[in-house]
Amino acid sequence: MTRPDQLASLEGQQYLVLRPAGAVAKTYRQVQAELLPLLPEGTKHPHTEHVTLRGFYEPERRDQVTALVREWAAHRNPIEVVAEKVDTFPAPWQIVIMRAERTASLVEAYGSLTAALEPTGFRRLDELPLDDWIFHLSVVYGKALTSDAWADLERTAQRDLPERPSCVVAEAELVWYEGGAEHVEVIPLG
Numbered sequence: 001m002t003r004p005d006q007l008a009s010l011e012g013q014q015y016l017v018l019r020p021a022g023a024v025a026k027t028y029r030q031v032q033a034e035l036l037p038l039l040p041e042g043t044k045h046p047h048t049e050h051v052t053l054r055g056f057y058e059p060e061r062r063d064q065v066t067a068l069v070r071e072w073a074a075h076r077n078p079i080e081v082v083a084e085k086v087d088t089f090p091a092p093w094q095i096v097i098m099r100a101e102r103t104a105s106l107v108e109a110y111g112s113l114t115a116a117l118e119p120t121g122f123r124r125l126d127e128l129p130l131d132d133w134i135f136h137l138s139v140v141y142g143k144a145l146t147s148d149a150w151a152d153l154e155r156t157a158q159r160d161l162p163e164r165p166s167c168v169v170a171e172a173e174l175v176w177y178e179g180g181a182e183h184v185e186v187i188p189l190g
Contacts, residue, residue, distance in 0.1 A: 006044070010177035012059035013125065016069055016113070017050040017173050020081045020137070023165035025049050028098055031086055032139050035096060035157055039149075044141040051081060051100060051137055053113055053172070055125030062176055065122060069174050069187060072116045076189040079105045082166040086139070086159050094142040094150050096157045100135035101164075110135075 020028070028049040036045065058065050082101040089095040100106065111130050139157070142150050174185045 004180065007177060007180050007182065010182075011180070012057055012177065014056040014058060014062060014065055014174060014176040016053045016056075017175060018053065018079060018081065018169045019048065019050050019171075019173060020083075020167050020169055022167040023163075024081055024083050024098075024137075024167045027083055027161065027163075027165045028137055028139065031096075031098060031157070035140055035153065038153065038156065039140065039142075039145070043144065046138050049098075049137050050173075051106075051135060053110055054117070054127065057123045057125055059178070061122065062178075064120075066174055066185065068116060068120065068122075069172070072113055073172050073187045073189050076109055076112070076172075077105060078168045078170040078189055079103070079109050080166060080168050081106065081135075082164055083137070083161050084164060085161055086157050087136075088154050088158060089134075090154075091147070091150065092143070094145060095138050096140040096142060096153065097134075097136035097138055098161075100137065102135060106135055 032045060036043065056065050080103040082103055083098050084101045085099050087097050087099045089097060107130065110133060114130060117124065140153070142153055145153065171186050171188045174187060176183050
């Protein structure tokens with residue numbers, strides 16, 4: 001991410017993400033490449049495919065967040081990511097997503113991370129209980145679209161992925177935003 005306005009909006013935040021590769025990444029890029037030309041110039045979208053496991057706002061305790069994530073990752077096996085459909089989070093969010101199946105390893109990763117975080121008091125962003133969390137890769141952020149343009153995008157985007165692209169992710173990334181820049185630490189699983 002390089003846009004100054006996006007970087008400024010994320011200042012002080014940290015995200016633990018998985019970066020799917022192979023067939024999942026290929027399908028994600030195809031969907032995004034199909035949709036972006038249909039949208040106004042400057043429509044926001046992720047520049048790399050990722051599944052977010054957790055967001056934090058801990059600019060003063062980033063080292064402690066990092067230590068917890070490293071410890072958590074050391075006890076995880078690689079995580080299977082299976083894309084099942086292109087879907088949306090409706091208004092007010094208006095995000096096109098690639099929904100990921102609730103694989104056993106993905107569910108275990110989220111649940112064990114929740115348990116590890118409970119005693120910490122870290123400020124977590126948009127956290128939901130495991131049963132309510134929808135594993136996904138955000139494709140396009142359509143919040144700035146008119147309601148008609150959003151309805152058109154939803155109709156165009158939504159579809160099943162019968163080929164169910166999958167991959168196994170063997171590392172997590174802790175991404176943080178500080179000093180107007182994006183920083184990344186790659187952390188092996190296991």
